[in-house]
Amino acid sequence: MLATTFENSSSAVSTQQQLLPLVQLALRGLPAMLYQDRQLFCYRLQQTADGLVKEGVSPRYTIMTLLGLHRAQLAGLESPVDCDGIFDGLTRNLDWIDNAGDLGLLLWVGALQCPDRLGEVIARADLGHVLTRYPDVQGRYTMELAWVLAGLSHVKLAGAAGSDQWARLAERTFGLLKENQGNSGAFGHLAPGWAGVGPLRGHLGSFADQVYPIYACSKYAAAYGSEEALRAAQACAEVICREQGPLGQWWWHYEARTGRAVGKYPVYSVHQDGMAPLALFALAEASGADFDEPIYRGLRWIWGENELGVNLCDDQDAVIWRCLRPAPCRKYSSQMLALLHIPSSPGPLHVLYESRPYHLGWLLYAFAGRGNARVTNSALQMAEHS
Numbered sequence: 001m002l003a004t005t006f007e008n009s010s011s012a013v014s015t016q017q018q019l020l021p022l023v024q025l026a027l028r029g030l031p032a033m034l035y036q037d038r039q040l041f042c043y044r045l046q047q048t049a050d051g052l053v054k055e056g057v058s059p060r061y062t063i064m065t066l067l068g069l070h071r072a073q074l075a076g077l078e079s080p081v082d083c084d085g086i087f088d089g090l091t092r093n094l095d096w097i098d099n100a101g102d103l104g105l106l107l108w109v110g111a112l113q114c115p116d117r118l119g120e121v122i123a124r125a126d127l128g129h130v131l132t133r134y135p136d137v138q139g140r141y142t143m144e145l146a147w148v149l150a151g152l153s154h155v156k157l158a159g160a161a162g163s164d165q166w167a168r169l170a171e172r173t174f175g176l177l178k179e180n181q182g183n184s185g186a187f188g189h190l191a192p193g194w195a196g197v198g199p200l201r202g203h204l205g206s207f208a209d210q211v212y213p214i215y216a217c218s219k220y221a222a223a224y225g226s227e228e229a230l231r232a233a234q235a236c237a238e239v240i241c242r243e244q245g246p247l248g249q250w251w252w253h254y255e256a257r258t259g260r261a262v263g264k265y266p267v268y269s270v271h272q273d274g275m276a277p278l279a280l281f282a283l284a285e286a287s288g289a290d291f292d293e294p295i296y297r298g299l300r301w302i303w304g305e306n307e308l309g310v311n312l313c314d315d316q317d318a319v320i321w322r323c324l325r326p327a328p329c330r331k332y333s334s335q336m337l338a339l340l341h342i343p344s345s346p347g348p349l350h351v352l353y354e355s356r357p358y359h360l361g362w363l364l365y366a367f368a369g370r371g372n373a374r375v376t377n378s379a380l381q382m383a384e385h386s
Contacts, residue, residue, distance in 0.1 A: 016371030029318035047353035068364030075369035101144030107151030146212035153219035182256025185235030248297035266325035274362030
């Protein structure tokens with residue numbers, strides 16, 4: 001019988017003891033996702049009849065992966081790829097940046113990995129106009145605004161934001177992001193009614209639209225002492241933790257007005273072992289709250305305490321399979337019925353046999369240095385803010 005609750009503190013200790021093998025799996029799996037000649041990670045690694053095949057390239061996923069690898073190096077683990085070389089490639093020419101979200105992510109990794117080069121990146125990227133020159137922030141998209149805020153906050157924490165200009169820019173970014181938060185505490189996908197979109201688009205937010213604002217607001221609170229940002233992060237965290245499924249599932253979509261989880265499937269592995277933990281750990285550091293119970297309950301889902309009773313970690317191929325999902329038609333019909341408060345079943349679930357590099361990157365960012373892959377908290381914090 002699958003466990004439906006996080007039984008006691010000994011369960012947390014047992015789960016934490018499994019973190020080093022999980023972190024090591026991520027480190028082993030990443031080289032197969034890297035195009036060595038381009039120094040960029042792929043978009044996805046897919047299981048085919050001919051084995052695992054790389055598809056596409058993604059600078060965005062490359063940045064997220066670098067963030068995880070940097071955290072692993074702080075924890076005393078050796079990176080399997082040349083992180084400095086990859087960062088050099090990303091910053092050699094910034095013409096590939098066509099959205100504010102990617103610029104925010106680049107600031108984030110630069111502040112942590114190469115803070116001495118931030119001034120150069122900021123000048124070349126024309127950071128002062130980030131909120132006016134890119135369509136994603138002009139459209140008030142939650143996830144991308146959160147990435148910009150996270151990047152600006154890390155720039156401040158790295159000691160590279162001496163000008164009041166950057167404080168004002170961070171404050172303006174937080175204000176735009178806050179407009180997307182419903183009274184429930186959950187975030188919609190963008191500001192309700194913005195630019196003529198229908199009400200559903202503004203009031204319905206994905207899991208990414210919840211966790212990245214939690215992280216960004218937590219870091220903004222730490223960087224600039226904003227109590228309002230801390231309250232915003234706490235309100236959203238309360239929603240996702242309250243709505244967490246009985247097997248620790250972090251659901252797919254949330255209604256900003258009510259905070260209800262709607263359209264629950266697919267359940268993505270990266271939400272379980274990467275995105276929820278990185279956001280809630282950041283909020284814990286900023287607020288002193290303890291989110292270990294929902295974090296580790298969610299983590300155990302990927303190891304088999306899930307709807308199918310399958311371990312989504314493939315140790316042989318060093319991948320973690322992407323999600324448990326229903327048939328596409330059931331996925332969207334269940335979401336619409338949930339919005340109408342009509343109970344429904346997602347139908348039979350199956351595993352999607354693909355993996356993406358950012359998944360392993362966020363796993364490392366969340367868990368390298370924790371449990372039995374631990375460095376001292378003080379060492380990690382000193383290195384992160386130096």
